[in-house]
Amino acid sequence: MPSSAPTTAFTAKTAAEPSALPAILGTYKRQAPLFVRGDGVYMFDEHGKKYLDLVAGIAVTSLGHNDAGVMNAMQEALATGLIHTSNLYRTAPGEALAKWFVDHSFASSVFFANSGAEANEGAFKFARRWAKSTGHQAKHEIIAVRGSFHGRMPGTLAATDRPAYRLPFRPLMGGVTIVERELEELRTVLDPETAAAVIVEPIQGEGGVRVVDPEFLRGLRELTRERNVLLILDEIQCGLGRTGSFFAHEQIGIVPDMLTIAKPLANGLPIGAILVNDEVARVMQPGDHGTTFGGGPLLAHVAHHVVQRLSDPAMLQHVRETGAWFGEQLQGIADRTGQVRAIRGKGLMWGMDVHEPAAAIIGRAFEKGLLLVSAGEHTLRFLPPLVITQAELAEGLAILESAIQA
Template identity: 90%
Template structure:
């Protein structure tokens, strides 16, 4: 039995190095990375800037202090995020699931400040994935993930992505918050209708319900803007981010507006490691890179080209049902099990991941070139043909 608990089906080769948009196994074989650690290593592997930021932090001799004390890196990162978003305050966590779990707590804490004493429910929408912790699993629309762990946390419901149904469900007296991903990653890379999201923002404001946007996978440059919500013309009450925030180091964040922030009191929530000086210093470097207008323009341009090429593959192979995506976040529904294609691509040196039994998901590093994308697409098409 392996020493690491068997909660993942890992590929057989042992990976030992990374180089830009490639991962390299112990035999020296190079694999073009269309996964990026599941939308994490957006600046690629072994990035010089990230490595330098790590060395700078290590040289300070201050890796951890706990949140009992102030540190310059944590405060600088929080201020940068506030300055570049709707938020007035930030809470740092260790992961995306923790960020969403914390957002649920913040929503219920805020609800206690309203006149409605029964206000506590969290609403998620069909196709959602928000994590695997007790609260976030209850908000995740994946029956296979949920079934072994019932009963799930109470006060959390999943409803259709339909404004009429939400008008019925969003009771001002009982509902504290709605959480939604602008693009549902694990749910099949489904781009949620912008008009639905704008309508949801209006409805939640009208009903005195918080809107939480989960941009853990689709945020921080992945769709061609730093935050996905920027393309919608709306602002949430809370925003959760994580995956690429430190290009592979474990850090997440909950961004909150003043309405939520002023209800939180010392002792209401906590974390030992969240936003520590090493992680925050690296993340501060990463967010400045990921918000660079030139990089975002690159994501928009090569992302549009990538989508066109996927459509070309669909036309030539006749084995694709649908293609969805934006920027460098795409999904392709295929007729045969996605795992079979992923396996054949892996043998040819291309790393991919699924988003459901019949959906291929593409999440390459944002720094990938068009030529590197073309190389991966050539492998993909060959793998789809058998």
């Protein structure tokens, strides 16, 4: 008689056939310890060792780990039992978060995504949709600038100035060009009949924590208006309080046509957003773009709590004052060690160019209980939680100096 045992579509490995590869695809070089807990500005591994976190999940956990307000907001959202509905239906948290941004920014409408890369991909689509509405059928080109990083998806990778990221995936999406951060070159590139948008980060995070010249950005805003080209500001890493103002562009005195944000928006839960002005919003139609999870009720409720905290004037003053002090301390390390070439940054977003490979210093700091991240082969990047104190930073600075001197 035929067996009635269920069949499976796969063959399980036996103990004698272990996989030679990690279960998680090896696209990251992860540190060996297993992290199991976080509290405030610290993370703890499986052996109980404490690490001071100056990475914050790459500018994500701005309110720190295990924050009481964030945890309470999560519990409030979970208590409704409404975790997901899709965007076929309205939910109060999503609409409340969108209205908050409309009330506190230039935007007239908001689109919620799941990440910064998705937000930038969506912004490119919105720009091309708007461009076609101007009557110029050839108007589609997206312009990025030297040193940019906008993501690793097909469109955003084409706008990212990192050859090592780009080369294995050529050909990249067409209609995207990277030019120098010079107004004269942009004047030759921005043809009103072909250029749809320029995208730029006020501070280039992955590109070495390079603060883009405010005069360049103001000139770019004038030029894009003159040529009828959209200006997209990517504040995924530098926005939402990181520089000491809620939006980084507030300190520059310009207003974009679109703004992309993500990383700290829900303090670790995955959500991004595209803020658009009235002109862009009016051309978008049902079916032009979509997302299954974007702006779901759990994420939106937590994000609404987070943005109110990050936009608080007292919080922003703390970031400005603590950030200025931190920059001075980094310069002191540079002067004492002689191992530093340059210091750049604003608020609590700093870069330090070092003589030896940054990875070596990061490794030594890790052994001493300090978490750091790089921004290029010879640049250390500092992105601590925005709630960090000077005393906690001083603890990290001492470890950093010893790791550099070693």
